[in-house]
Amino acid sequence: MFRTRLLRETERLINRNPHLYGPGPVARLPSGIGAMDPLKGLVMCASQGMAVALAGAFFYKFFIGDPGIQRVEDYYKENPPR
DSSP states (O other), rough: HHHHHHHHHHHHHSSHHHHSSSTTOOOOOOOOGGSSSSHHHHHHHHHHHHHHHHHHHIIIIIIIHHHHHHHHHHHHSSSOOO
């Protein structure tokens, strides 16, 4: 009894309208990375992520500087090792 009620409830949750999600007038076609082969899409996504990370790291290093390293260098200038 519980199983049949559960199956009926899950059948109601599944939308089987082919015009909404299936092939037809409003079919959602993938584009961009979603339309590529899986391996090619993974490689493109990973390479774009690495490029953005490297660009952010270079921007941080050369324009903001590295404040942690600068504090260490200032400390050793004030307190030279013996």
